[in-house]
Amino acid sequence: GQNIDQPTEMTATEGAIVQINCTYQTSGFNGLFWYQQHAGEAPTFLSYNVLDGLEEKGRFSSFLSRSKGYSYLLLKELQMKDSASYLCAVINRGSYIPTFGRGTSLIVHP
Amino acid sequence: GAVVSQHPSRVICKSGTSVKIECRSLDFQATTMFWYRQFPKQSLMLMATSNEGSKATYEQGVEKDKFLINHASLTLSTLTVTSAHPEDSSFYICSAEETSGNTDTQYFGPGTRLTVL
Numbered sequence: 001g002q003n004i005d006q007p008t009e010m011t012a013t014e015g016a017i018v019q020i021n022c023t024y025q026t027s028g029f030n031g032l033f034w035y036q037q038h039a040g041e042a043p044t045f046l047s048y049n050v051l052d053g054l055e056e057k058g059r060f061s062s063f064l065s066r067s068k069g070y071s072y073l074l075l076k077e078l079q080m081k082d083s084a085s086y087l088c089a090v091i092n093r094g095s096y097i098p099t100f101g102r103g104t105s106l107i108v109h110p
Numbered sequence: 111g112a113v114v115s116q117h118p119s120r121v122i123c124k125s126g127t128s129v130k131i132e133c134r135s136l137d138f139q140a141t142t143m144f145w146y147r148q149f150p151k152q153s154l155m156l157m158a159t160s161n162e163g164s165k166a167t168y169e170q171g172v173e174k175d176k177f178l179i180n181h182a183s184l185t186l187s188t189l190t191v192t193s194a195h196p197e198d199s200s201f202y203i204c205s206a207e208e209t210s211g212n213t214d215t216q217y218f219g220p221g222t223r224l225t226v227l
Contacts, residue, residue, distance in 0.1 A: 033215075033216075035218075040201075040221075040223075041220065041221065042116075042203045042218040042219055042220050042221040043154070043203070043218045044218065045215060045216070045217060045218075048215060087153065087154070097144070097156065097159060098216065100153045100154045101153060102152070102153045103153050
């Protein structure tokens with residue numbers, strides 16, 4: 001099995017930078033996803049990391065350290081529309097089905 | 111990018127009736143599709159994995175006779191909630207798996223909000 005931990009809720013100011021952490025414990029790691037989910041909507045794909053390091057995609061970046069079982073999602077130049085839940089999901093080796101964390105609810109205020 | 115549609119987006123039904131939800135991959139073929147259920151303020155819970163041309167694989171605790179899954183083509187999977195009860199009211203989300211290179215990425219449909227009266 002695997003445990004995935006994310007903070008439940010975070011708040012940040014419009015225009016600022018926020019980092020959402022995700023730690024996981026797994027018997028065999030085979031990739032980590034970040035998804036964004038607005039209230040009442042389905043998740044949308046943000047990033048996929050399988051190797052260590054930082055992947056940058058516009059205002060969003062995702063980092064992975066496999067040895068530490070740790071990832072973070074970095075959001076820059078925050079906008080009000082970034083208020084959403086951010087889900088970390090891990091794929092175990094030998095499986096193609098991701099296990100989702102509980103998600104981090106991000107609230108961006110003016 | 112990969113697009114997944116889901117229909118209907120919202121359904122209200124009486125207790126005891128059956129509801130069918132369709133999930134389609136619009137611009138790619140998906141051998142594998144997944145069905146999730148999400149209760150308010152909770153994470154996604156995988157219900158079953160749907161494989162084209164074969165029986166679905168259900169997660170522990172999910173009744174296969176209550177939640178019927180059919181994956182008849184590479185672009186369509188259906189979930190039928192049979193004899194629905196109020197406790198089945200939830201947000202049902204499908205996803206389709208696209209393989210690109212060595213990466214399998216799930217793309218989610220917009221979800222179906224089911225309310226059983």
